[in-house]
Every structure is written in C-alpha cells, then in structure tokens.
Amino acid sequence: MTLTTQQQILIEQRVTNEAKSTGAAYLIWFLLGGLGVHRFYLGRTGSGIAQLMLFIFGWITLPIFVGAFLLITLAIWVLIDAFLIPGMVQSHKEEVRRGLTSSALIMSSS
Template sequence: MTGEAVSQKSIVIAYLFWFFLGQLGIHRIYTGRTGSGIIQIILGVLGWLTTSILIGWIFLIPLWIWLFIDIFLIPSMCRNPR
C-alpha cells in the first residue's frame, strides 16, 4: 500500500442508488465498479428501447437477475470500493 486510506462508501446511499437508478448501474459506478455499471446502463437502455419489438426482454431479464444479486453484493462493494 502507498499509505493512502481508501474511504468506504455509504451502504445507505448505494442502496438508494440501486432502488431508484439500479437499471442504470449508478450504484455500481458509485462503488467504483465503473465497467460493470456501464454494462448495466447498456443493458437497461437497449432493453427498454427495444421492448416494443420484444427483443428488449433478452436484455432486461438478465439485468433484473443481476440487480437482484446486487442486493446481496452492495455491502461488500461498499466496504471494498475500487
């Protein structure tokens, strides 16, 4: 380590981001997981833009499963931010 203290992120704020902006991956970006947050943004946007032609569900269902799993991962993501 270089002596720099990595600050923990607030679990409450992360859960609020997950609840209100989860399909945009904001909770992952907040905890330092920018790459996976961008993937969630892409899945959410593509999914909602293409639901009218039924392709969107291919993107949204995996995203929703991922968001459900994130409920349990958020505390560890906040304790160990990147």
C-alpha cells in the first residue's frame, strides 16, 4: 500500500516540525561541546555519555598527566563532531520520517 499525496505532505510537515535544528545543534556544540550536550540533543545518548565521562575523568586525572591524553582525545572528537552534525540532524529527520510513514501505513491499512 502507498501513501496519498496528502499523507506525504502531512508527514513532511511533521518531519519539519519535529526534526532537530542544525543551528541549535551547532550552538550547543559551541557552548557545551566538551560535555557532549550536543550529542544528547541529537539523540546520541551513548556517545554523549562517553564524551561527558572523558571530560570528567580528564579533569580529575589531569594532575597525574593521564587527563591530558583524555582531554586531547575529547577535543579531537568534539572538533570532528563539527563536521558530523549535519549528518546527525539528517539521520534524525530520516528516523522521524520512517516512524511517521510506518504509522500512516498502519493507519491506512486498518
């Protein structure tokens, strides 16, 4: 079964309304990137926790110089995230679109 044009338009409107903002993701990344907050915002909880742990343990172990390596690793990861944010936002939009499409198909087949 396929969706009608009206259903497709409604899905795209909901995707636009429910999707995460690239601008907001970059703002969060700029202000709180080292804490992984931008990853929490984009639904990447596991890697957000990993970044947060690197930040915490990096600062705790900085006096014994282990923390420097953790913080450098985190800094590189956060810098790479600047290039990955658009793809993460697009991935979130696709997830929302898939969910709405499957719900619409289920409703139209009932």
